[in-house]
Amino acid sequence: MTIIDRDALRRRDPRAVRELSEVAKRVCRSTAHRYSSSAIADDIAQDATLAFLTANDTPREDEALLHVEGFLREAARRASLAHLRSHKKLVGVDSEEAFDAITAPSADLPSVAEVQARHRAVPAGALNGDGFEDEDDELGESKTNGSKPAPRPRRRKHHYLPSAMTxxxxxxxxxxxxxxxxxxxxxxxxxxxxxxxxxxxxxxxxxxxxxxxxxxxxxxxxxxGFERATHKSFLPVYNSWLRMAGLPRGDYAGLAKFLNIDRSTVWRWQNGECIPPRTRQEYITNGLKEIVAMRERRIAEAGGL
Structure with a gap:
């Protein structure tokens, strides 16, 4: 027997409400068919829990504890009804009126074991991939070849080279x-x-x-015959940039400021972590040569004056 503190429920104690909700979910999931969606069962349990809490807000003097067996039976009945309503053919009912007649609260509902037995009696070829009979599927007949279901298309596999190049x-x-x-x-x-x-x-x-x-x-x-851009071959070019810029050896910060480039990039050039492309090397070299030539012309003009 499941017993939950009624006063805690009336106070909406989170622990008591969570315990009641978990019990309701377990009952609804076990009552519904094993192929049915657990999300639907959880929604039913949540609605039943809210209705139960609303109905028991009024305190009773003669009862300090609340037995929830009746509530759990009601939640299980709702889950079973939802499962039967979504699968009318499994209970042998075609019309909505006949289904409402047999699923009325006062009517004798088929048990979960009977529903499972009827579900197992349905031919395997009449079920789709989810385990349910699809009433609205117009391609149902084309999916099967006689009594043998058509094979599913294989998923495409991505094959990589043996070296697994990255x-x-x-x-x-x-x-x-x-x-x-x-x-x-x-x-x-x-x-x-x-x-x-x-x-x-x-x-x-x-x-x-x-x-x-x-x-x-x-x-x-x-x-x-591309020339390999190694650090050993790039180091003389880098040192020539420092000389043309008039900077001491190893002054990567000054060269970065002179070229308007990030210091981290020039530091990586200096330590050989990366090498600028050949086109960029030529662009920087030509630019520095023009600066040096312009400086020499100014010095010559100043000396001539």
Whole structure:
């Protein structure tokens, strides 16, 4: 027997209300058919709980505890009615009037065991994927081939290369040969946004076609003899920038301010964590050469005066 403190329920004590609601949910779920939706059973239990609490707000002097067996039987009856109403054919009723007649509160309702037995008696070919007979499905006959149901289409599987290539392979190849993301996206025939998703790990594995293109791009780069942009080859270029800017060796902050670039980027250049693309190197070198030439002309003009 389930006993819940009535005074706590009247005070709307959260613990007592939650305990009553959980008991009602368990009863409704066990009463409803095993194929029915648990969300519907929970809604029925919630409505029955609210109705029960409203009906028992008036205190009684002769009773300090409240037995909820009658309430649980009512909640179970509601869950059974909801299940029967959604599956009329399982109880042998076709019209709404006949169903209302047999499911009236005063009528003898079929038990849950009878409903389950009738459900098991329905041929397997007449059930859809959810275990229920679909009345409104116009394609029901086309789904089955005689008494044998039609096979479900197989889901497409995404096959990757054995190496399971990721965006790190793209980034390594791009940084090694000093290519920009835009140049790499053109070579791989993918969008710039997609390339960044691959490199930043938003997309874990590369699709088959992209991985195959990456292999071809790597072979083409090696065949055309691209110069590998290593830190050892870039360090003299970086030191020449410092000299042309008139800065001491290792002054990455001053070079960043001179070039109007983030200090973190120049610091990574100096430590070999990343290398600017070849086009950017040429742009910076040419710009610094023009600045140096302009400075020398000014000095010459000042000396001539």
């Amino acid at each position: 965006g790190r392979h793209i980034r390594f190849l791009r940084v090694t040969y000093g290519l920009t993301q835009l140049q790499m996206s053109v070579m791989l025939e993918v969008g710039l946004h997609s390339l960044r998703n691959y490199e930043y790990g938003t997309v874990k594995f590369l699709p088959v076609e992209v991985a195959e293109r990456l292999e071809k791009v790597r072979d083409r780069i090696e065949a055309e």
